[in-house]
Amino acid sequence: MKQQLLGLADRLAQIKVVLCDLDHTLLDADRQVPPDTDGLLERWLSAGYGFVIATGREPRRARNLSPVLDQCPLICYNGTWIEHLGDVKYTRPMSCDLTRSAIECLKRTNPNAWIGLEIDDRLYAPRPLGRWGDAIAADPTAIRAEAFKVFCPKSHLSPSEADRVRTSVPPGTCLWISDDYDVVQFEDAVWSDKSVGAAWLLDQWNLNLSRCMALGDETNDLTMVSRSGIGIAMSNSNPELLAAADLCAPNHDAEGVKRVLSAVLELQPQAPV
Template sequence: MKDIKLIAIDIDGTLLNSERKLTPGVISTIKQANAAGKKVVICTGRPLAGAREYLKPLGLDGQDDQYIISFGGALVETTTGYGLIEETLSYDDYIKIEAIARKANLHFHASSDDCVYTANRNIGKYTVHESVLCSVGIKYRTQEEMADKKIYKCMYVDDPEILSNAMAKYQADFDQLAKEYMLVKSTPFYLEATRKGVNKGTALKALTEKLGLTPENVMAIGDEANDLSMIEYAGTGVAMGNGTDLVKSTANVVTADNDHDGVAQAIKSVL
């Protein structure tokens, strides 16, 4: 078995069960791993504010030597909120990405530290969902009012069928956008855009190297397409039993699903 010193874990569909809760088995196993000197790093599309409620019971919150990868890899920080690596989108990037939402008639928002910004007067239900999920507010802002805002990622957010149909109808536009930015579906109703080359895998690589570790020292656990990059980077890539077929075919190991403590099962194998 590889000498695993860092365990990277996605939140939704991975760390949490289908009721979006931490189970006692996952909590106790992660605490065991932490006590054994293994770094447990939450890797999520959420900001730190949206992960704190899970970091706290895991004993990982508010520490200068514990880390979180947030906004899908755009920010690496300590769990005290000290930023180590930051990759933001410019105002010009925002205008370019948002223009396709207008053309395709999709709901859209941009994620910052403390809120999500939307130019949709009729705020989409998935923007509200993201606000609640991430424990941040929602602010309506016109394009012009976004010029001085810090943006980590942009998101097209709509019902799965609406989003998929728009992506098919405007495939040429999305294909062109993908040449300039990192596009990934994190759920059937979210299509996220970050700077080119920014994803969970590149962020995990940067943190791993900063800590003096190698991919062989890393286990990464996830379930969706936005977890692929970190699963590919890690020496031991683990797919959840509830993961997509692509994630399962990419991973070295398939563990139990998120309703049967798949994360705990994977971690126990390296304790």
């Protein structure tokens, strides 16, 4: 990694903050923080650098991952929720009308689909289901609220139903369909963008994305990686992200984030002002 970073020495000299995805980026295959990472992050923060988690996860699933990460700001719901030390700083959910449109789209496609609504870090759904065991039982069609996500399991839709959803995305929403996460998910088309949330947070510190190094692996990391001063894709990333990134790091199982941070600290032991 040192040689790759040396090729971007001018940009590296400006880097003050890391924006880092969680799943398949920082976390290992067991969705845990790799051993010794906390010690490295302590060195990173002590050197004057910032570290920000930027994830599609719900806030409750991005907290309590490690003692050091608990000190770092969280950008959750793909950029539409920001908190630090338990204090919520910024929220941009979908409007009530967009939320309703997304629910209706899924209901039209499959009236029996299990639909979940993420509202203010709580999940509302017809019943707990699988990994969504923390769901609060409720009829989504009876709720009028601003949701951060409206989703259903992809496995609940046939291939033709999934295709119908793709061709009937309500205006103002964006659609993400994932086999890996078994999800068909609607979010706000404008605010659901990690780079938008990150830009707001950085502005509070009188910084901008050019002062950041971003690491990710998925489509929802694309704008964050491509707009940052240095964008890094993990080797397990999808082709679109690999093409947009400045550098490629070893994958999450090889502790690629740890290798990148270690290389930066060797080349630049103290953060620039």
